[in-house]
Amino acid sequence: VxxxxxxxxxxxxxxxxxxxxxxxxxxxxxxxxxxLMLVVGATYYLTFTGVPGTATYYGLIMTVYTxxxxxxxxxxxxxxxxxxxxVWLPSAMLLDLAYWATKKNKHSLILFGGVLxxxxxxxxxxxxxxxxxxxxxxxxxYPRPTLPPYMTPIEPQVGKFYNSPVALGAGAGAVLSVTxxxxxxxxxxxx
Numbered sequence: 001v002x003x004x005x006x007x008x009x010x011x012x013x014x015x016x017x018x019x020x021x022x023x024x025x026x027x028x029x030x031x032x033x034x035x036l037m038l039v040v041g042a043t044y045y046l047t048f049t050g051v052p053g054t055a056t057y058y059g060l061i062m063t064v065y066t067x068x069x070x071x072x073x074x075x076x077x078x079x080x081x082x083x084x085x086x087v088w089l090p091s092a093m094l095l096d097l098a099y100w101a102t103k104k105n106k107h108s109l110i111l112f113g114g115v116l117x118x119x120x121x122x123x124x125x126x127x128x129x130x131x132x133x134x135x136x137x138x139x140x141x142y143p144r145p146t147l148p149p150y151m152t153p154i155e156p157q158v159g160k161f162y163n164s165p166v167a168l169g170a171g172a173g174a175v176l177s178v179t180x181x182x183x184x185x186x187x188x189x190x191x
Contacts, residue, residue, distance in 0.1 A: 027125075027126075027165045027169070028122070028165045028168050028169040028172070031121060031122040031125050031165075031169035031173065032122075032169055032172050032173050032176060034086075034088065034121060034125070035091070035117060035118050035121045035122070035169075035173040035176070035177055036173075036176055036177065036180045037062075038058075038059065038062070038088045038091060038092060038117060038121065039095065039113070039114060039117045039118070039177045039180045039181050039184065040180040040181070040183050040184040040187075041058055041062075041184065042054075042055035042058045042059060042092050042095050042117075042184070043055070043095065043109065043110070043113065043114075043180075043181045043183075043184025043185055044184040044185075044187045044188065045057070045058045046058075046095065046096070046099055046109070046184075047106060047109070047184065047185050047188050048188050050104060052096045052097075052099050052100035052104075053096050054096070055092040055093075055095040055096045055099070056089060056092045056093050056095075056096050058092060059088040059089045059091070059092030059093075060089065060092075062086060062088055063086045063088060063089060066086045067086075087121065087124040087125050087127075087128045088121070090120060090124050091116070091117045091120045091121045091124060092117075094113070094116040094117060094120055095109070095113040095116065095117050095181075097116075098112040098113035098116055099113060106185055109181065109185070110178060110181040110182045110185060111178060111181075113181055114174070114177040114178035114179075114180070114181035114182075115174045115177065115178060117173070117177050117181075118170065118172075118173030118174035118175065118176060118177030118178070119170045119171075119173065119174045120170075121169075121173060122165070122166050122169030122170045122173055123166055123170060125166075125169075126165075126166045
């Protein structure tokens, strides 16, 4: 249930590839939202089972669910590289590693695991974006016929608001993920 809901909440988190003036702002916000949904669910599963590796399994569930849901793009004629592949798995592995390395210490999992996930996911997300076809070019090559004029992609103003969306996302994610990791642990103790 947690994995399904987390996936539903992050299913459109790749839509910042329809570039607008707010593209990098959207990148940061979506990176943080994906980080928080990953860490709360993965921590919940991890502490529920007590088995290192469960967080990675949770990330895999989210990835597969998202691929299935995003499969609708195929029916619309978009190429595969238009779909931003979820990059939760490496961050989930770091969460497992933190839990395993601290001998299943829940407080270390919250602090170290939360920080690791929060700092790593925006970085992996950017690496992922670099490896796919240019989103702006793709958006113009495969225009959605039903797009209203105000949603037409326009040139991104990179650096208009700040210079590094990865650093901003990682910094904010590292702080917020600790709180959400604690929430994931707390979900196991509510009665």
